[in-house]
Amino acid sequence: xxxxxxxxxxxxxxxxxxxxxxxxxxxxxxxxxxxxxxxxxxxxxxxxxxxxxxxxxxxxxxxxxxxxxxxxxxxxxxxxxxxxxxxxxxxxxxxxxxxxxxxxxxxxxxxxxxxxxx
Amino acid sequence: xxxxxxxxxxxxxxxxxxxxxxxxxxxxxxxxxxxxxxxxxxxxxxxxxxxxxxxxxxxxxxxxxxxxxxxxxxxxxxxxxxxxxxxxxxxxxxxxxxxxxxxxxxxxxxx
Numbered sequence: 706x707x708x709x710x711x712x713x714x715x716x717x718x719x720x721x722x723x724x725x726x727x728x729x730x731x732x733x734x735x736x737x738x739x740x741x742x743x744x745x746x747x748x749x750x751x752x753x754x755x756x757x758x759x760x761x762x763x764x765x766x767x768x769x770x771x772x773x774x775x776x777x778x779x780x781x782x783x784x785x786x787x788x789x790x791x792x793x794x795x796x797x798x799x800x801x802x803x804x805x806x807x808x809x810x811x812x813x814x815x816x817x818x819x820x821x822x823x
Numbered sequence: 824x825x826x827x828x829x830x831x832x833x834x835x836x837x838x839x840x841x842x843x844x845x846x847x848x849x850x851x852x853x854x855x856x857x858x859x860x861x862x863x864x865x866x867x868x869x870x871x872x873x874x875x876x877x878x879x880x881x882x883x884x885x886x887x888x889x890x891x892x893x894x895x896x897x898x899x900x901x902x903x904x905x906x907x908x909x910x911x912x913x914x915x916x917x918x919x920x921x922x923x924x925x926x927x928x929x930x931x932x933x934x
């Protein structure tokens with residue numbers, strides 16, 4: 706089974722509107738971390754936001770927020786007030802058995818291509 | 824500034840040649856990773872290393888080899904046994920923080 710599923714290969718959003726990128730995950734661990742990365746056409750991977758499995762509050766970082774629904778195993782990324790520079794690939798990722806300073810494997814989804822329309 | 828460097832950005836090789844991709848980090852991170860990305864695809868794990876002189880195979884290790892002789896360095900060799908080596912290769916590391924830090928990547932083209 707896929708550890709991370711992103712069902713939206715491509716999304717379009719009007720500039721200044723909000724957009725939600727879906728991510729569901731599969732794990733039997735109680736402790737895990739969820740991450741979102743942005744990959745512009747240059748190829749670099751830019752970390753956006755993190756949610757720990759024990760965090761009760763949804764994570765927020767500027768215009769990014771993570772809609773964490775533990776029972777549904779979903780970790781959707783919400784981008785508010787979209788900008789043209791938000792056009793990129795977005796990847797959801799998970800690290801199981803979440804321990805600091807270890808090299809536990811990260812699992813990545815297949816990504817969602819977001820295009821912001823002026 | 825701290826970060827991960829990968830060189831070169833673009834690499835061209837003839838089929839049948841081994842090629843080594845460089846990855847260096849000055850973040851004092853213990854864990855380092857190599858991923859492969861094909862056009863329009865996600866990241867697939869090739870190898871990862873949790874500490875010096877130790878590394879584990881990822882999902883697609885066949886045709887690749889790595890070494891971890893120093894904490895700062897985790898070079899990846901793409902051997903002639905790798906059937907489709909043309910791809911974008913990303914190196915990453917993790918430390919005390921939660922997220923993976925990525926290098927800028929190397930685009931390898933084999934003809």
